[in-house]
Amino acid sequence: MKGLLPWALAASLAFVQAGAQPARSIEDLLSQMTLEQKMGLVSGTGAQDPAIPPRVAGAAGSTLPLPDFGVPQITLADGPAGVRIAPAREGSDKTYYATAFPIATALTSTWDVELLRQLGEAMGNEAKEYGVDLLLGPAMNIHRNPLTGRNFEYFTEDPYLNGHVAAALVNGVQSTGVGATLKHFVANNQETNRFLLDTLVDERALREIYLQGFEIAVRRAHPSAIMAAYNKVNGQYSSQSHDLLTRILRDEWGFEGLVMTDWFGGNDAIEQIAAGTDLLMPGTEQQATQLRDEFKERLDPAALDRAVRKVLAAVFSSPTYGNYAFSDAPDLAASAKIARHAAAESVVLLKNNNGTLPLVAGELSIAAFGNASYDLISGGSGSGDVNEAYTVSLAAGLRAQTFQIDAELESVYQSHIERRYRELPVPQSIFEPVLRPEELPLSSELIKRKAREAGVAIVAIGRNSGEFADRKLEDDFNLSAEELRLIRTVAAAFHTEGKRVIAVLNIGNVVEMDSWRDAVDAIVVPWQGGQEAGHGLADVLSGRVTPSGKLATTIPLRYSDVASAQNFPGESTDEEPVQDGWSRFSIGQPSAVDYAEGIYVGYRHHDAFNVPVAYEFGFGLSYTEFSYGEVRLSESNFDSSLTVSIELSNSGSVAGKEVAQLYLRAPASRLDKPPRELKGFAKTQLLQSGETQTLTFELDSRSLASFDSDRSAWVAEAGDYTVEIGASSRDLRSRARFTLAAEIALPVERALVRR
Numbered sequence: 001m002k003g004l005l006p007w008a009l010a011a012s013l014a015f016v017q018a019g020a021q022p023a024r025s026i027e028d029l030l031s032q033m034t035l036e037q038k039m040g041l042v043s044g045t046g047a048q049d050p051a052i053p054p055r056v057a058g059a060a061g062s063t064l065p066l067p068d069f070g071v072p073q074i075t076l077a078d079g080p081a082g083v084r085i086a087p088a089r090e091g092s093d094k095t096y097y098a099t100a101f102p103i104a105t106a107l108t109s110t111w112d113v114e115l116l117r118q119l120g121e122a123m124g125n126e127a128k129e130y131g132v133d134l135l136l137g138p139a140m141n142i143h144r145n146p147l148t149g150r151n152f153e154y155f156t157e158d159p160y161l162n163g164h165v166a167a168a169l170v171n172g173v174q175s176t177g178v179g180a181t182l183k184h185f186v187a188n189n190q191e192t193n194r195f196l197l198d199t200l201v202d203e204r205a206l207r208e209i210y211l212q213g214f215e216i217a218v219r220r221a222h223p224s225a226i227m228a229a230y231n232k233v234n235g236q237y238s239s240q241s242h243d244l245l246t247r248i249l250r251d252e253w254g255f256e257g258l259v260m261t262d263w264f265g266g267n268d269a270i271e272q273i274a275a276g277t278d279l280l281m282p283g284t285e286q287q288a289t290q291l292r293d294e295f296k297e298r299l300d301p302a303a304l305d306r307a308v309r310k311v312l313a314a315v316f317s318s319p320t321y322g323n324y325a326f327s328d329a330p331d332l333a334a335s336a337k338i339a340r341h342a343a344a345e346s347v348v349l350l351k352n353n354n355g356t357l358p359l360v361a362g363e364l365s366i367a368a369f370g371n372a373s374y375d376l377i378s379g380g381s382g383s384g385d386v387n388e389a390y391t392v393s394l395a396a397g398l399r400a401q402t403f404q405i406d407a408e409l410e411s412v413y414q415s416h417i418e419r420r421y422r423e424l425p426v427p428q429s430i431f432e433p434v435l436r437p438e439e440l441p442l443s444s445e446l447i448k449r450k451a452r453e454a455g456v457a458i459v460a461i462g463r464n465s466g467e468f469a470d471r472k473l474e475d476d477f478n479l480s481a482e483e484l485r486l487i488r489t490v491a492a493a494f495h496t497e498g499k500r501v502i503a504v505l506n507i508g509n510v511v512e513m514d515s516w517r518d519a520v521d522a523i524v525v526p527w528q529g530g531q532e533a534g535h536g537l538a539d540v541l542s543g544r545v546t547p548s549g550k551l552a553t554t555i556p557l558r559y560s561d562v563a564s565a566q567n568f569p570g571e572s573t574d575e576e577p578v579q580d581g582w583s584r585f586s587i588g589q590p591s592a593v594d595y596a597e598g599i600y601v602g603y604r605h606h607d608a609f610n611v612p613v614a615y616e617f618g619f620g621l622s623y624t625e626f627s628y629g630e631v632r633l634s635e636s637n638f639d640s641s642l643t644v645s646i647e648l649s650n651s652g653s654v655a656g657k658e659v660a661q662l663y664l665r666a667p668a669s670r671l672d673k674p675p676r677e678l679k680g681f682a683k684t685q686l687l688q689s690g691e692t693q694t695l696t697f698e699l700d701s702r703s704l705a706s707f708d709s710d711r712s713a714w715v716a717e718a719g720d721y722t723v724e725i726g727a728s729s730r731d732l733r734s735r736a737r738f739t740l741a742a743e744i745a746l747p748v749e750r751a752l753v754r755r
Helices: 006-018 026-032 035-041 106-109 113-129 159-174 203-221 242-252 269-275 285-298 300-315 334-345 394-402 406-425 444-453 473-477 483-495 533-541 604-606
Strands: 073-077 135-138 178-185 197-200 224-227 256-259 346-353 365-369 454-464 499-506 523-524 591-594 613-615 626-628 639-650 659-665 677-683 692-700 706-710 713-716 718-730 731-739 742-747
Touching: 006 742, 035 256, 035 285, 035 300, 106 159, 106 334, 113 135, 113 334, 159 178, 159 203, 159 406, 159 473, 178 203, 178 242, 178 300, 203 242, 203 706, 224 242, 242 269, 256 300, 256 591, 269 285, 269 300, 269 454, 334 533, 365 394, 365 406, 365 444, 394 533, 454 483, 523 533, 626 718, 639 659, 639 718, 659 692, 677 692, 677 742
Parallel strands: 073 135, 135 178, 178 224, 197 591, 224 256, 365 454, 454 499, 499 523
Antiparallel strands: 346 523, 626 639, 639 692, 659 677, 659 718, 706 713, 713 742, 718 731
16 A cells, blocks of 8 residues: 555654653544544455565455554454465465354254354464464355355355354353354345445345344454445445445444445445444555545545544454564464364255265275365365365275275276376465366266175265356256266166265355266265365264254255345346456446345255255254154233244154254235244254253344334234244244234334445
8 A cells, every 4th residue: 555654654654753651542643643644444454565564464454553552453364264374475485364254044954052162263273373363253144145146155045144243253252251252133145246336235134134143143243343345335335325334233223333435345435434334454655645635625534533433442452552573473273273163064965865964983984985085175275275285085084984985986086186186276365266176977887896896985076166256057056967977887887786986076056966866875075174074974874973063054955945036136227348447356347236135044945945955944853853842932912022832852863963944934914924934953962762851032122123124114014923943944843932912113213224
């Protein structure tokens, strides 16, 4: 940020030479700072400015230090799946690795908020030991469409689940003293033209689907920061929307932390500060020039002071300001243990005919087909990537548990993978996709021979995606012709020999399954389980861990069944590419995407319109069985809150955990509503065979309410409500009803974010 830093630093040094003393409070400091220093503080130090070298190599950005006031530079690093820093540093022979934890879609599949809190603590400790003050995560945009390139970074299609898992992760990170950043605020649900995209969404959908998760996380976890999204919302950039950043986020929800832009986001620095943005990242010369030249005419000095206060508050609460002596040596072994545990807990078992799983070590040799059996994908690419020391493959994980892996197949695949990686272009930046070897065609004769020799087959299919590009329908959401041929040929050969076939999906988000799922005996989804994925998956396949993962996103029969399929990723509004922002990244075609489906996203759409699915939201099998008791309500007439309880029993033969999901059916006389919406969930402890646990849930007035845009209020209609608790959104085991005698209306200040 060559235009801003020199004069900001010069002013700071001049203050030192004048003999100024460090301020004792933020208000004292504000009263002593020059206008130039204030402007410098609300902008990052720039991506490559030599005047302010980064404290942590590979970190995403940093704030401006004011040494005369004792205000240090603080460091911001990417972190949705682990701390992203550079593994190599100039002048050092040491390699600085971080732990690659399971991706967000996998973590949410655990439905285990305590596990996420523990994992967040491990992530925060690594950040702290590497000198990072603010982690740029979690990312919590909605799975609106399965083709979104960064869905792997996002938790779920459901706003309630979204908010609670994000809050757990934030609480874990911030228990270490490192700050967490919720992103991308808001309705940033695609990569195509993301810098120049206008999201057209009605206020009810914005409130109920896209904002609600952020609101829950803000209220329950008090994150240190919020990152505004790149896109516009109904015509205005998110980072320049006073309605979103001030009226809703600060005034309505009571958020007290720092608001920053996404990197190079927006196109008007004055508007950003006026709207409620506090920190412009990473900081550019154009922003500095605009702040200097247009400040007097366009910006209220009080808005600049507000931004400065927020930046200083973030600095003063940081480990760096507290003089924490970071070690550059976090306990990676301890992190690996929790990563392995989380990887196992996130595995979703979708199919298990005739007890195909678990496998018994030592009794079967395994023929592992598919590149992903040996080249497992730990996580997506882009800013959500992590520089980990290793990734445990599926084959390695199984071998570590004494399973015999077919050596000939492994050699064939390893040779293919290594040769293709030598031939494929190497990404020149984190924003370029990692090209992976295409699936290796195998002869039918080889497959038939392996069917005679091996005891069981595994076919592993891998997918990767990342920033700047959305997924494709063909050869991505839909399997490629070679992948389909592999599954069907292996299945036919092994079934002829009376042997079983297991499909493993090493994916960041869903793929089409209906055309091939009947061919296999079991389907296991470990997602992208981080660096310990192979061990975690092997723990489940071997029966060391009973699977308890549940889908956090619906798997449709076909892409056309998705509510947003007809209007994703939107349409261009201008034929000519333009640049509208602060960097070369900000170029693209101006476009708009219509969220015409409104609130009917994911299971809300499928259930409301009776659309069949491959596997519904919340679905996941176990190696044991669970029985649900009666739903018990603390009262039959709702006043201001209600307690719901239910007993769950392990009625099977092995120990396991179950996720009980509470859905609510609400009256719909004034507003149309989905048949049911998730309003609570709880995961049991590890229940032994025959053991019972009572789970409790709390419903409050907001649990009952939908947003009425005409009244600018959350409204719960009078009438009968039905509580449904079960194992998925379509496997509801027990029900109870209560009555709301009179309407409840919870008004909000009208915000002009309407389309």
